[in-house]
Amino acid sequence: MPPSGTDRDIHVPDPVDAVARDAETRPHPRSLPVPLIAAVAALGGLLFGYDTGIISAALLFIDKSFPIGTGAKQLVTSAIVAGALVGCLAAGPASDKLGRRPVIILSALLFALGSIASAWAGSVPSLTGARLLLGLAVGAVSQIIPVYIAELAPPARRGGMVVLFQLAIVGGILLSTVIGWWLGGDAGVWPFPYPGGNWRLMFLLGVLPAAILFAGMFLLPESPRFLALRGDLPRAFSILRGVRGSIAEAAEELRSILAQPREDGSWRLLFSRPVRPALLAGTGVAMFSQITGTNATIYYAPTILASAGFGAGAALQTQLLIGVTIVLATIIGLMVVDRWGRRTLMLRFLPVAALGLALLGASFLGGNPAGAGRYAAVAGLVGYEIFNVGSISVAIWLVGAEVFPLAIRGKGMSMVALSHWGFDLVVSLFTLSVVQALGTSGAFFLFAVINVLAWLFVFRLVPETKGRSLEQIEQSLQAGQFTAMR
Incomplete structure (x- = not known):
């Protein structure tokens, strides 16, 4: 008789089978639909856009309450960027240790x-x-x-759900413009200490979406991938069953999560050679989202339209025009990102964005545009915003949330956010110098060239992640086939 301890007699139990069998004896867990979960979480993007945008209107009236010079205005305006640089770095390790949900609640x-x-x-x-x-x-x-939404969303609809965050950001910017216009003026409705007008109410209104986000997150589940990473398989399975709708689908997804190597989750892993392609793709898209000229064109849009003959109301008209344009562009990107793919969307739209900037630059050759040149300037500006914001700005948070391995996804996304905020700061510091050195026309031509460079970067180094699970993307990274995904 063969010995009883041979390999054939050894059976390794499947932990997923165990939790699945246990789940069959329990009631089906109730869960909010994933689109609703994504919409509630995306309120953080609304706060992002509102709080970064409302300062432009508030600064017009703060000096009626206390002295604030030009240097102080710049300090107050840039403080939010400085805080964001610290916040994005701190949130990564915290989300990998404490969970995605607690970090959102604290935010x-x-x-x-x-x-x-x-x-x-x-x-x-x-x-x-x-x-x-x-x-x-x-x-x-x-x-x-973006990480939280990506880890809960099904692969086929993950793109549009993560892009809800970007849509909320641009919606928040537009909302800040409307609120600033509505509350602008000298009349003070502030009934509390420190009188001085409606600028205080502009800031205070940010409490409303913050309170909704705070309360709403207590109703939302934790990321099942974070729970699986921490070994809490019953909770991970229960959440997957709730958002996927069936035991079989939840079991299959949990098995694919557990099949990935259990890495140590260190910063060293993030900068290791195998992960480097993901780090380059995520931070590179974030960098190009800033240096391709979006903020610079928004900054100079009032001057552009004023010189194009739009009269004294050019500033307000420009803010509203750009605000509506970037919201519409983001909606377009949201509608096609899961159909076309992230890479394909950028490759199709960025060349048109470059042409819009070239048209804008050409309209300023020889001085301010006149006659038909005025309409060319407006067409170039609006066209650029639609095709740049509708592609690379749509993809920035999505690509970053998809490409990193689970063990370091929080830290990887921290580097993506750091790239975004760091280059945002660089652009804000040096745009005036670039325009002064090259002129308005030359600056727009330079941004057109950078859009072409962004296209080349996406073509060579950014993979297509459409329709792939996060685990399939991680497997391609481990196999050295990351950039081969087309």
Whole structure:
């Protein structure tokens, strides 16, 4: 007789089978639909856009409450970017250790506290501190919310659901423009200490979406992938069953999650050679989203339309025009990103964005445009915003949330957000110098060339992740086939 301890007699139990059998004896867990989960989480993007945008209107009236010079205005404005740089780096390790959901809840609390502190500020230092607090929250949500949505969404619809975050950002910017216009003026409705007008109410209104996000997150589940990474298979399976609708589908997805190597999750792994292609793709898309000229064109849009003959109301008209344009562009990107793919969307749209900038630059050759040149300038500006914002700005948070292995996804997304905020700061510091050195026309031609370089970068180094599960993307990275995904 063969010995009883041969390999044929050894049976290794499947942990997923065990939790699946246990689930069959329990009631089907109730869960909110994934689109609703994504919409609630995306409120962090609305706060992101609102709190970064409302300062432009508030600064017009703050000096009626306390002295604030040009340098102080720049300090207050840039404080949110400085805070975001810290927030995005801190949120990555925190989300990998504590979970995605607690970090979002903490961010909502910081948004509320920062909004209240901004509204009650009685000096430049106190307002700067409040804006730094808001920046911590902005940086954190830019890191964690795309990851949270991506880890809950099914592969076929993951793109559109993650892009809800970007749509909320541009919607928040547009909302800040409308609120700033509505509350603008000298009439003070602020009934509390530190009188001075409606700029305080502009800041305080940010508490409303922060409170909804804070309360809503207590109704939403934790990421099942984070729970699986931490070994809590029953909870991970229960959440997957709730959002996928069947035991079989949940079991299959949980098995694919557990099949990935259990890495140590260190910063060293993030910068290792096997992960480097994902790091380059994620941070590169974030970089190009900033240096291709979006912020610069928005900054100079009032001047562009004023010189094109739009009269004294050019600033407000431009803000509203650009605000509506970037929202429509993001909706277009959301509608096609799962049908075309992330890579394909950028490859199709970026060349048209470059042409829009070239048209804009050409209209300023020889001075301010006149006659038909005015309409060419407007067409170039709007066309550029649609095709740049509708592609690379749509893809920035999505690509970053998809390409990193589970063990370091939080840290990887921190680097994507750091790239975004770092280059945002560079653009804000040097755009004026570029325009002064090259002229308006030359600056737009330069941004057109950078859009072409962005296209080349996407063509060579960014894979197509459409329809693939996060685990399939991770497998391609481990196999050295990451950039081969087309």
